[in-house]
Amino acid sequence: MRAARWLWAGLMVGAVAAQPVYTNTDIHSLKSRYLPKAIRASRFPPSYPALFDSKPYQTPKYVAWMLPFQDWADEYRAYFDRHYHDPRIQLQPSLICMHYTVTDSAEAVWNSFNRGCYMSNGNKGSVFGHVSVHLMIDQAGTVYQLLPFDRRCTGAYGVNHKAISIEMVASDEGDLLSRTRQVWSSFCVVRDLMKRYNIPAQGIIAHYEVSQGKTVVPDYLDYNDTEVPDRYPEKYARYDPGPTYMGWLRSYLQKNPP
Ligand SMILES: [Zn+2]
Numbered sequence: 001m002r003a004a005r006w007l008w009a010g011l012m013v014g015a016v017a018a019q020p021v022y023t024n025t026d027i028h029s030l031k032s033r034y035l036p037k038a039i040r041a042s043r044f045p046p047s048y049p050a051l052f053d054s055k056p057y058q059t060p061k062y063v064a065w066m067l068p069f070q071d072w073a074d075e076y077r078a079y080f081d082r083h084y085h086d087p088r089i090q091l092q093p094s095l096i097c098m099h100y101t102v103t104d105s106a107e108a109v110w111n112s113f114n115r116g117c118y119m120s121n122g123n124k125g126s127v128f129g130h131v132s133v134h135l136m137i138d139q140a141g142t143v144y145q146l147l148p149f150d151r152r153c154t155g156a157y158g159v160n161h162k163a164i165s166i167e168m169v170a171s172d173e174g175d176l177l178s179r180t181r182q183v184w185s186s187f188c189v190v191r192d193l194m195k196r197y198n199i200p201a202q203g204i205i206a207h208y209e210v211s212q213g214k215t216v217v218p219d220y221l222d223y224n225d226t227e228v229p230d231r232y233p234e235k236y237a238r239y240d241p242g243p244t245y246m247g248w249l250r251s252y253l254q255k256n257p258p
Contacts, residue, residue, distance in 0.1 A: 062144075096163065131155060134166065137189065156210050
């Protein structure tokens with residue numbers, strides 16, 4: 001599977017010179033390659049490592065690695081107008097959406113955000129734009145900030161009007177769960193942001209839950225897809241960051257509230 005990871009990373013990097021854009025369909029077909037491996041997350045216990053309860057909480061350090069979001073202001077106003085009928089780009093967060101990157105290079109992910117891609121435009125084809133998230137937590141647990149928290153991102157289609165999005169650098173759920181430092185770092189980040197923005201436990205959601213739509217995440221909204229307005233179309237289903245990770249996070253927060 002090592003080779004497959006390199007292919008993914010290579011494709012992203014190679015896209016700079018040879019092929020400047022790639023589509024959501026490309027991303028999805030690459031993500032699907034990791035599905036059989038993701039099942040291995042089942043070898044992890046259903047509860048988070050017990051040592052987390054005795055670890056003193058640490059206020060996270062957010063290391064600035066900002067995307068050129070100011071350059072995208074007009075693009076984002078149009079995006080939020082199309083999908084949410086609300087062209088404001090300021091964010092008042094009431095949700096925190098968790099993700100993993102599917103690739104093991106934080107730099108490749110940052111570069112792909114910076115470069116832009118063709119992204120889904122509801123049932124009206126695709127449109128060139130810039131995907132972004134607020135935070136990216138690398139394998140060592142370092143927390144990079146890519147966007148200010150008072151700015152809307154485009155990382156979680158359907159809830160971007162309300163959500164802070166957090167990427168964790170991992171190829172799949174099993175890969176993520178194998179690194180306690182990174183998982184612990186993500187727990188501290190979520191605690192910090194819940195406290196800072198007064199976000200309740202039910203506001204902590206997974207990208208795969210967002211993709212299941214309004215029945216799972218009531219805040220889901222998309223005015224720009226008249227065919228499937230309340231969830232992701234089947235071909236765009238998401239799997240990150242996985243049910244075991246979310247079970248760990250939720251039970252940890254219940255026992256150690258912010
Ligand atoms: Zn995601």
